Amino acid sequence: MELFILRHGEAGQRSSLKSDRTRPLTSAGKVEVFEVAKALKIMGLKFDLIVTSPLKRAYDTAVIVSDIFKIGNTVQVWKELAPEGRRSEVYRKISQLKEESVVLIVGHQPLLGEMANDMIHKGKSSPCNLLLKKAGIVRIRLLTKSNVPRGELRWLISPRILKNIYKKSPK
Numbered sequence: 001m002e003l004f005i006l007r008h009g010e011a012g013q014r015s016s017l018k019s020d021r022t023r024p025l026t027s028a029g030k031v032e033v034f035e036v037a038k039a040l041k042i043m044g045l046k047f048d049l050i051v052t053s054p055l056k057r058a059y060d061t062a063v064i065v066s067d068i069f070k071i072g073n074t075v076q077v078w079k080e081l082a083p084e085g086r087r088s089e090v091y092r093k094i095s096q097l098k099e100e101s102v103v104l105i106v107g108h109q110p111l112l113g114e115m116a117n118d119m120i121h122k123g124k125s126s127p128c129n130l131l132l133k134k135a136g137i138v139r140i141r142l143l144t145k146s147n148v149p150r151g152e153l154r155w156l157i158s159p160r161i162l163k164n165i166y167k168k169s170p171k
Helices: 027-042 056-069 087-095 112-119 159-168
Strands: 002-007 048-054 075-077 102-107 137-144 150-157
Touching: 002 048, 002 112, 027 056, 048 056, 056 075, 056 102, 087 112, 087 159, 102 112, 112 137, 112 150
Parallel strands: 002 102, 048 075, 048 102
Antiparallel strands: 002 137, 137 150
16 A cells, blocks of 8 residues: 655634634645645556545645546545554554545645554654655555554655646646
8 A cells, every 4th residue: 555644735824713623725825735736646656545524624735636636426424544543443444544645645744654653663663753844645545454554665755846746847
């Protein structure tokens, strides 16, 4: 299984008046996610499934990617990807997916970074602290789907690099 982990784009400021769950992407965040998704398409990627946190900023990020890739009804909301979610439940759901799947997960830090660390460090006592920038993406080839999926880190790309790929490509 090829697993891609994408952090949501830039969101509006936290406010004591609004729920964190409903914070939308900013205009700049929408543009950035659009450019990142276009760059991923230029790179030749394809997704069989997109799963997302239920929070608005992550869901909107997933929908933008889905629209760029024209994959329609393949966005699933997993409540376990919310910031308070449990990694073990995400891993259980991943283990139920087809081995040949190419899956994009959209969510939040620190959960996404912790998941990537779990998957690529095979239980080492001092894993690295993987920081996933907003609209940044990690690619992991999963080798096993056990209680904690194990895999190889293929790449980690910042949104700045992806936006440069998009801007330098022929339109």
